[in-house]
Amino acid sequence: xxxxxxxxxxxxxxxxxxxxxxxxxxxxxxxxxxxxxxxxxxxxxxxxxxxxxxxxxxxxxxxxxxxxxxxxxxxxxxxxxxxxxxxxxxxxxxxxxxxxxxxxxxxxxxxxxxxxxxxxxxxxxxxxxxxxxxxxxxxxxxxxxxxxxxxxxxxxxxxxxxxxxxxxxxxxxxxxxxxxxxxxxxxxxxxxxxxxxxxxxxxxxxxxxxxxxxxxxxxxxxxxxxxxxxxxxxxxxxxxxxxxxxxxxxxxxxxxxxxxxxxxxxxxxxxxxxxxxxxxxxxxxxxxxxxxxxxxxxxxxxxxxxxxxxxxxxxxxxxxxxxxx
Ligand SMILES: NC(=O)c1ccc[n+]([C@@H]2O[C@H](COP(=O)([O-])OP(=O)(O)OC[C@H]3O[C@@H](n4cnc5c(N)ncnc54)[C@H](OP(=O)(O)O)[C@@H]3O)[C@@H](O)[C@H]2O)c1
Numbered sequence: 001x002x003x004x005x006x007x008x009x010x011x012x013x014x015x016x017x018x019x020x021x022x023x024x025x026x027x028x029x030x031x032x033x034x035x036x037x038x039x040x041x042x043x044x045x046x047x048x049x050x051x052x053x054x055x056x057x058x059x060x061x062x063x064x065x066x067x068x069x070x071x072x073x074x075x076x077x078x079x080x081x082x083x084x085x086x087x088x089x090x091x092x093x094x095x096x097x098x099x100x101x102x103x104x105x106x107x108x109x110x111x112x113x114x115x116x117x118x119x120x121x122x123x124x125x126x127x128x129x130x131x132x133x134x135x136x137x138x139x140x141x142x143x144x145x146x147x148x149x150x151x152x153x154x155x156x157x158x159x160x161x162x163x164x165x166x167x168x169x170x171x172x173x174x175x176x177x178x179x180x181x182x183x184x185x186x187x188x189x190x191x192x193x194x195x196x197x198x199x200x201x202x203x204x205x206x207x208x209x210x211x212x213x214x215x216x217x218x219x220x221x222x223x224x225x226x227x228x229x230x231x232x233x234x235x236x237x238x239x240x241x242x243x244x245x246x247x248x249x250x251x252x253x254x255x256x257x258x259x260x261x262x263x264x265x266x267x268x269x270x271x272x273x274x275x276x277x278x279x280x281x282x283x284x285x286x287x288x289x290x291x292x293x294x295x296x297x298x299x300x301x302x303x304x305x306x307x308x309x310x311x312x313x314x315x316x317x318x319x320x321x322x323x324x325x
Contacts, residue, residue: 030279031279214236
């Protein structure tokens, strides 16, 4: 597995990372033993970059990752995130207050059972707290040795630049795939100008590009995508019909559409690391094989036209309000 160095000072990580959210509560039921087997096989194949968050599985995702990495900690780069927490009404809210940042970090260290976090992200920007205050608290965690690198997730270009002025941001984590290319407008150029890496989340469009979900009814009742506009019955049918050019490219490479989608992200630059999420070793192997696919400029251009045609917002109304724009 190739490595990429992101940010300044650099953090060296595998060119493909493993997103761990699906092991908890994202896209249907996950088997614990298989989840751990996926993490072990990823490590054996040279993936060293694992992405989790304190909110995934209400902390359970960090516990699972910590358990899977027991005895192999030195081979892993752990990214986790803080920022979402439950309020007194049982709803999620965003908190970026300095004291909370420090408490959240200690709690993540305990759950992961590690001495330090390699890359600590603010999951969403708290619009009520100046980013300088939150970034300042994150920088203190670096000085205290609890965290090695810091970054922001789903932040605007302006917020990224302000945070970077407080302490170097090693990476920004944003959604980036064939169906979600909004960051190309200002977030990605800002990251490139400032020497910040991009961790591309949901590189398979939350499974849309894997074509496994054919109807909304295929989704389990607790599947997160039940509430996503792109998976509404009508939008889903239209979006699946858009995948034909991708399927044609896939046939030429004796590959699957998901592999082509991942290859496309991998070819967008040496500063971009996709974190594909999967609960199975079968899909992990396919995603690993995608790192070897080289798309021609024509194929990149044809596949790249998908984003402009996809139907439905990438977030539902509730989660759109958490965005920093
Ligand atoms: N910062 C943020 O706000 C944020 C938001 C969302 C996600 N993330 C991070 O990004 C990671 C990845 O994103 P994601 O999981 O949302 O979406 P994703 O990686 O785009 O897609 C995951 C979906 O694709 C399916 N899949 C995986 N490999 C496949 C293959 N080879 N062929 C067909 N289908 C395949 C998975 O099903 P199976 O499980 O059955 O393989 C799952 O349903 C997450 O795990 C999380 O760590 C961060």
